[in-house]
Amino acid sequence: MKRVAIVMPAYNEERRIGKTLEIYSKYFEELRKKKEAEYEILVIINNTSDRTEEIVKKYCEENSRINYLNLKRGGKGYAVIEGFKDSLKRKNDYIGFVDSDMATPPEAFFYLVKMIKNYDGVIAGRYMKGSKIIPPPTIQRRTASRVYNLFIRSLFFFPYRDTQCGAKLFKREPLKDVIRFIGMTKWAFDIDLIYGFRKRGYKIKEVSTTWSNKEYSKINFARAGPWMALAVVRLRILNSPLKRFIIIYDNFIGFVPK
Numbered sequence: 001m002k003r004v005a006i007v008m009p010a011y012n013e014e015r016r017i018g019k020t021l022e023i024y025s026k027y028f029e030e031l032r033k034k035k036e037a038e039y040e041i042l043v044i045i046n047n048t049s050d051r052t053e054e055i056v057k058k059y060c061e062e063n064s065r066i067n068y069l070n071l072k073r074g075g076k077g078y079a080v081i082e083g084f085k086d087s088l089k090r091k092n093d094y095i096g097f098v099d100s101d102m103a104t105p106p107e108a109f110f111y112l113v114k115m116i117k118n119y120d121g122v123i124a125g126r127y128m129k130g131s132k133i134i135p136p137p138t139i140q141r142r143t144a145s146r147v148y149n150l151f152i153r154s155l156f157f158f159p160y161r162d163t164q165c166g167a168k169l170f171k172r173e174p175l176k177d178v179i180r181f182i183g184m185t186k187w188a189f190d191i192d193l194i195y196g197f198r199k200r201g202y203k204i205k206e207v208s209t210t211w212s213n214k215e216y217s218k219i220n221f222a223r224a225g226p227w228m229a230l231a232v233v234r235l236r237i238l239n240s241p242l243k244r245f246i247i248i249y250d251n252f253i254g255f256v257p258k
Contacts, residue, residue, distance in 0.1 A: 005090070044068070093172055098166060134211075
């Protein structure tokens with residue numbers, strides 16, 4: 001029976017983390033009883049200032065397969081990386097991450113487990129044929145996502161339609177190899193992670209998913225968008241013959257978007 005580690009970064013998620021842990025643990029307990037998968041859920045409490053830790057502790061007491069780390073630094077990418085490192089200390093066959101807001105239901109995450117097969121990693125794609133987004137995104141949101149994805153594909157030659165969906169899964173040994181080289185911890189984390197796998201010859205597959213738009217989004221895309229683009233360009237420079245000029249680039253933009 002394969003063992004799956006589910007890393008959940010959680011920044012001020014007191015409104016949603018309880019329900020997410022309840023639904024995920026119930027679903028994966030059923031799989032465990034049927035001997036389809038063993039699991040652990042690792043919540044990475046990410047520089048939070050609300051009751052997230054208190055709520056997570058309650059669920060840890062109820063289910064020994066739920067644990068958490070409480071970080072003092074911020075950034076989703078940093079939280080996920082620390083979760084990966086901790087999960088690698090135990091005998092997990094597959095290690096992945098999922099957003100803690102239940103945008104990806106547990107059955108959609110387990111679909112990644114079923115689809116990984118001979119691949120080294122598998123990522124959820126909201127714009128793949130067969131995917132369901134509930135409710136459907138606005139025209140503005142879909143257009144912005146498509147333009148951003150085209151920008152990424154043109155720089156990194158990715159075949160993927162959606163690099164930003166918060167549900168990804170990797171096999172243990174490839175992840176252990178790649179995680180040492182991941183430097184982006186915020187705006188370009190997902191792209192850095194995927195590129196790290198592809199650069200080292202590992203195979204990543206994109207599959208359809210079910211995803212729901214949630215309230216209380218933590219990201220202001222109008223404000224974050226330019227920094228995301230600058231971070232992607234910076235990542236491309238760092239992985240090119242022009243990397244010696246990265247200091248000039250950093251000075252030009254006036255800020256290093258990690």
